[in-house]
Amino acid sequence: MEQIRLLKPSEIECRIGTIGEKGLTLLLYKDARVDMKILDEVYGPLNWQRTHVMIGNHLYCKVSVWDEAKQQWISKMDVGTESYAEKEKGQASDSFKRACVSLGIGRELYKAPFIWVPAGKTHIQKKGERYITYDKFQVREIHYNEEREIVGLLICNQEGKLIYEMQAEMTAIDVIQRELQRTGVALETVLQRYGLHSLEEAPEEAWQRIINSLKKTKSKGCAA
Structure with a gap:
């Protein structure tokens, strides 16, 4: 059979699982x-x-x-x-x-991490005997390992603010690729700036300079 690809961030919905005075939990759906x-x-x-x-x-x-x-x-x-x-x-x-x-x-969603959003990162209000929020949430980034498990996850609210982050254990090249995706900077631009043909050929000190530079660059759609 054909290999089923993994879900993209835009294909994943965030729904509230539980909500209370101190925060809420989110579940991932398709x-x-x-x-x-x-x-x-x-x-x-x-x-x-x-x-x-x-x-x-x-x-x-x-x-x-x-x-x-x-x-x-x-x-x-x-x-x-x-x-x-x-x-x-x-x-x-x-x-x-x-x-x-x-x-x-979407089988990878069955092993999604426990997603807890503290009250300080969302707008929770009490209505009668229950707590509610009108905030909306969306997956900005998602990363998988070779076993098709979620190892990195960024979730933002309707204002584009980061409200949940799961950091993946990444190599320097993985970090650069993630930062390129976050900032919208083209790989070709980075390679040209540092006089490289590929990231793999760069010395470790060049990787760190690239990472430091990208981390100073604003996100294209999600503000921390």
Whole structure:
């Protein structure tokens, strides 16, 4: 079967898990549109299909993809849970998303870190007997290791301010690549400035100078 790619920051939703006076927790999700996009991208629009079936009182979804090497359909099935708003539509969407996880789409989110946002970094207010916030959150950066596990994560609020950071253990080149992504500076610009053909050929002292310079550069979209 084709290799399912890892999720991009723009494909991940942040939802509040718990909230209280001292802070809140965030959970990472994907939606059905992301699943369909990746299925189209990896297998082609005509090379995957979904079917739904009721078993007992539960709605199941079977997602099948065409395996070109084996010349056969490969299927995964899972059950959905109903939503409060639309019972049947909620079960259909949830079962589809779960079946796609069985195929490997977004499975990395199941091992996401515990995301705690202290009250000082968000606007929490008490309404009656419960706490609420109108803040919105988005993943700015996400990094994975070779085992497809999340090792680095940056989350910002609707104002572009950093409210959660998980630092990955990185080599100097990894740090440079991350800083290039954060600042929007082109790699070619850095190489030209330091007279290099590639980062790999640079001596260690050059790596540190590059890192120090980039860290002084403002982020292109997220202010700390």
